[in-house]
Amino acid sequence: MEPCMQSLYTYLNNQLVDMRKDWLNTIENSSSNFYSINKSTENLDELVTAHKVLLENVIKVFIEDEAVYTANISKWAVRVAEKRAKDLVPILESIEQLNTIKAILVSYVEKFSKESTDQLTVTTLFEWIRLIHYAFDLFGNIFIGSYDEYKFQQLIAQQEIIYELSSPVIPITKGIGVLPLIGDIDTKRAQLIMENTLKECNEKRFNQLFIDLSGVPLIDTMVAHQIFQVIHALRLIGVKGYLSGLRPEVAQTAIQLGVDFSQIPIFNNLASALERIGLMVDEAKYV
Numbered sequence: 001m002e003p004c005m006q007s008l009y010t011y012l013n014n015q016l017v018d019m020r021k022d023w024l025n026t027i028e029n030s031s032s033n034f035y036s037i038n039k040s041t042e043n044l045d046e047l048v049t050a051h052k053v054l055l056e057n058v059i060k061v062f063i064e065d066e067a068v069y070t071a072n073i074s075k076w077a078v079r080v081a082e083k084r085a086k087d088l089v090p091i092l093e094s095i096e097q098l099n100t101i102k103a104i105l106v107s108y109v110e111k112f113s114k115e116s117t118d119q120l121t122v123t124t125l126f127e128w129i130r131l132i133h134y135a136f137d138l139f140g141n142i143f144i145g146s147y148d149e150y151k152f153q154q155l156i157a158q159q160e161i162i163y164e165l166s167s168p169v170i171p172i173t174k175g176i177g178v179l180p181l182i183g184d185i186d187t188k189r190a191q192l193i194m195e196n197t198l199k200e201c202n203e204k205r206f207n208q209l210f211i212d213l214s215g216v217p218l219i220d221t222m223v224a225h226q227i228f229q230v231i232h233a234l235r236l237i238g239v240k241g242y243l244s245g246l247r248p249e250v251a252q253t254a255i256q257l258g259v260d261f262s263q264i265p266i267f268n269n270l271a272s273a274l275e276r277i278g279l280m281v282d283e284a285k286y287v
Helices: 003-014 016-026 041-062 066-086 091-115 122-165 187-203 221-236 248-256 270-276
Strands: 170-173 176-182 208-215 240-244
Touching (some): 003 016, 003 091, 016 041, 041 066, 041 091, 041 122, 066 122, 091 122, 176 187, 208 221, 208 270, 240 270
Parallel strands (some): 208 240
Antiparallel strands (some): 170 176
């Protein structure tokens, strides 16, 4: 490591407080819901700490081995990304703040070059600026990747919850349940319907289950196959499955696809299905 690199690092490390003040001035009147000096004290304390750790890590680009440096800054980028994703901070706001902090750091490097008594070449100054851009690009790329990955996993988890809530097995009397399906059914949802239905029927000791399709706008080969699979699996655990609410356009599509529903008891609507087996049900509840 060149002596001037060590001198630059020492200088920047001593200027961290001033750099933080400069940065806080930029967010004093910010309209951001997160990056604002006017927000809660707890939030501001977290921002100040994050800023301090970020700069402490970034300026080590001048003194640390590249492998060690990359590992350390990558670890911090992942932590910050997950925190910002959890706090629902728009990624664009975070990137804008990174650019602001980078510009402030560059200004202090330029200040050091002017105050230095060493004979600095233009090449040296450009190398320092290059290292700063490298450090922030590294942090930014990992931050964006980790942020997107966290949000993606969060989206998958939320989607699974929505799927579970959108396919409830409802008990209506002893041994009898209803599964009202609403909306489009894709491969993932179909699999969750299968797993949830078998689990619920087993736990609630159903011997009959009515699967109502009146809220399903479209049926294709995959959906038809999954319905057969569900009803077949129900038979294996001692539950008889019925279908109701097969809409005309869905029935027409099923015929065109060569889907055979002849082996499954089918009713026009859920109310008639329940009445057919002797249940006294208020039809208005199922319209």
